Amino acid sequence: MIKSFSKRESIFEVEEGTTLQPKFDDNNLIPVITVDSNNNHILMHGYMNPEAFKLSMNTGEAHYWSRSRKCIWKKGETSGLKQKIKEIKIDDDQDCVIFKVELGGLKASCHVGYKSCFYRKLALADNKYSIKLEFTEKEKVFDPKEVYGDAPNPTKL
Amino acid sequence: MIKSFSKRESIFEVEEGTTLQPKFDDNNLIPVITVDSNNNHILMHGYMNPEAFKLSMNTGEAHYWSRSRKCIWKKGETSGLKQKIKEIKIDDDQDCVIFKVELGGLKASCHVGYKSCFYRKLALADNKYSIKLEFTEKEKVFDPKEVYGDAPNPTKL
DSSP states (O other), X not given: OOOSOOOOOXXXXXXXXXXXXXXXXXXXXXXXXXXXXXXOOEEEEEEEOHHHHHHHXXXXXXXXXXXXXXXEEETTTTTSOOEEEEEEEEOTTSOOEEEEEEEXXXXXXXXXXXXXXXXXXXXXXXXXXXXXEEESSOSOSSOHHHHHTTOOOSOOO | OOOSOOOOOOHHHHHHXXXXXXXXXXXXXXXXXXXXXXXXXXXXXXXXXXXXXXXXXXXXXXXXXXXXXXXXXXXXXXXXXXXXXXXEEEOXXXXXXXXXXXXXXXXXXXXXXXXXXXXXXXXXXXXXXXXXXXXSSOSOSSOHHHHHTTOOOSOOO
């Protein structure tokens, strides 16, 4: 069971080595890309502090750092939309993580009610990407009011 | 052709609207997850400032902000590993982007020589994720010395 992370001492070890040596940013966070283990679709993009990373590794359940609520966020604790981690990958310079997860509950991930947080794409106009968004998910999986009640919306302006 | 981004004025518009209103972080950056349009595999995780985002939208060629070199980075300019953007997605609160790309040149993306930057996964031990890394790509696609010569390594300790 992991208690602390190894120090980064050489770029060769970070890039080509076989020891996890994650880099946390100025806010002590590392980004996580969460993908659905069934089809490799990207579900969300979150962040972990070292404590959330250790909890994820030790329990196999996805834990994040909520930047809006400023606390450890065990995914699915309020909503039941739990994420069981099937694989954890790390990138070349070890400053980004991928979680491949099996979805629990309503088999969705996004607090707005869609399966994935990435439910819109930029429309094309004259072969250039425009500011017009098109929905790629036709309907919501669940009604967020039923699942979250009056909990504050994590989206900030 | 986009010249500037819309202001964020309501959470409903940000989450459920059809206008791009991206949120840049304290460093004026937005994260980008880049996936291979052939198989949806994640290739890399980068960042854009507003200028790089506009260049990507207007040219259809992936442009990032290099945090190590502190400049706009047109992917493939040195290495030939260009990325032609086939789709751009944005997430619920519009603070993260996905590029679906077609790889140019040697059909790889990672400066270490692998196809994807995510060429290692965390090994399992006693049903917990350990700090031991296992390679998921068996060999490099290219020799970085041949492609980058003496250019400084972007990986930082």
